[in-house]
Amino acid sequence: MIGVYYRLSLSDEDINEKKKESNSIANQRKTIQMFLETHPEWKHEEIEEYIDDGFTGTSMERPAFQRMMQDVRNNQIKTIIVKDFSRFARDYIEAGDYIERIFPFMGVRFISINDYYDSESTIEDNGMKNFEMVVKNIVNTAYSRDISAKISATDRTKQKQGLYLGGYRAYGFLPDPSDKHKVIVDPVAGKYVRMIFDLAIEGKNTKEIAVILNERGIPTAAKYQIEQKNVTKEQSCWKLKGESWTRETVLRILRNERYKGTYVAREIVQVTPCKKARMRNPEDKVVKIENAHDGIVTPEEYEQAIKVLRTATRRETKRKTKYYPLKGKVVCGYCGRHMVHFEQLKRGNHFRCRYGKNLPDGQCQELPVQDSVIEDMIRNSLSMHLFLFDKALDVLAAQEENILLKKSKLEKQQEALYQQMEDNSREKVKLYEQYSEGEVEKEVFINGREAFSEKDGEIRSAIQKIQEEKKKLIVSKKPDYEQMKQLKKDMDKAGSVLEVSMEIVESFVSEIRVYNQERIEIIWKYDDEILQILAQEKETMEVAI
Known part of the structure; x- marks a missing residue:
């Protein structure tokens, strides 16, 4: 199957005297269809x-691109066609990594x-084209960064004038219909x-x-924005984590100075133009x-409200938490949020799920689940998981x-x-000399030349x-093999699996979903890979028999 990739960023939609051709999706499709x-x-x-x-080319985190790469990993796509390098990516380092390393490996x-580039051309043909590809990717990156810097400078000037620049307004505000700024x-x-x-002024704390x-x-801020259809782009939307109010969401509103009429901007800034880091x-x-x-x-x-909030917060009972190997791995099976670890005498x-009391009709009502219950389940399951892990490594070693x-x-054979x-x-040369x-x-001579x-x-x-x-053979190699071998070495140093240590948890446990004392699900790392490797080995053995 052939994958055809189109991309259009918002900054590409303009057409001026210098830019005769629009990089619209329709034009890209027409160019590729003719090809x-x-x-x-x-x-x-x-x-x-x-x-x-509407996605920038400086980031590879684009939904359609990620979907295409998943199809590549599933061996569904064997050829990728784009109009030009700038449609594929504007970051020359990442673009070069995909074109020169990842795609050939896969x-x-x-x-x-438009760049006359085909990765299956001969080495002689691609020699100069590879150099041109590097230059074009560098130019595309420089262009994007220059545009980004100019836009940022313009935005800073507008922000100093107290003008809103779009995006989401704070919960409780709407754009002025007469002036979008x-x-x-x-x-x-x-x-x-x-x-x-x-x-808050009445004396209630954030939990209350x-x-x-x-x-x-x-409705929470995220839920309200989506209900009112204030969300313009799927990639900019919250992941609907805000289904219910929590201490944090309440505190965020009470600390927001915008609610007293203050314009606030540039709280979060971009570290480098065209990069995601903030x-x-x-x-x-x-x-x-x-x-x-x-x-x-x-x-x-x-x-x-802030003054009363500080007083109410001091009255709250401080819960003593302790650093624990399973901390950060245990989540509530009902709401999906991380559970908090407590050390108490009684x-x-x-x-315990700290969000239970915030959900009047929820199933996660802060029911405690003892450490010993989770640790016993890990110990009982880990031995079998390690056995399968070792077996999968043996299979991979044999395949390697x-x-x-x-x-x-x-x-x-190729050398021969x-x-x-x-x-x-x-x-052939000798025959030509004899004929001469x-x-x-x-x-x-003619018959001999044709035979040669x-x-x-x-x-x-x-x-x-x-x-x-x-x-x-290259495609059939398992990319996780080296990582799994290194993990095995680290585990040999970690010692007995009877002790639920940080090394054990970090190496093998992806997530622990807790519903109650009787129902606990452990999501193991490499679980899917191990099952796939062993299933393939079983099929191979059955065919051999």
């Missing part, structure tokens, strides 16, 4: 389109039409925010406020403008040895064919088949 029509060998191939509309052919109070969500501040909001059915700006560099818009509460009410050491033997045999090609060439000196007749050419074609065809076989 496919000139290659009749692909006439009956299945075509799968992958479209990232046995995928990559074609960039200003905000107005949301008549619905604004009442919810007002309620939160009123409850979260319980009240959940009982009254007040950092929190120092407080003195955050843009703040007092009384920039109508507030939901007055500055006095805001300060009063209840004993246990895990078999691959090396096959590769060595193919290389020897190259020698035959060289001998054939010498004989009149030692053989013209008819003998036919033999040369047969040798080249045989070499091509060997190269294809070698590619299949």
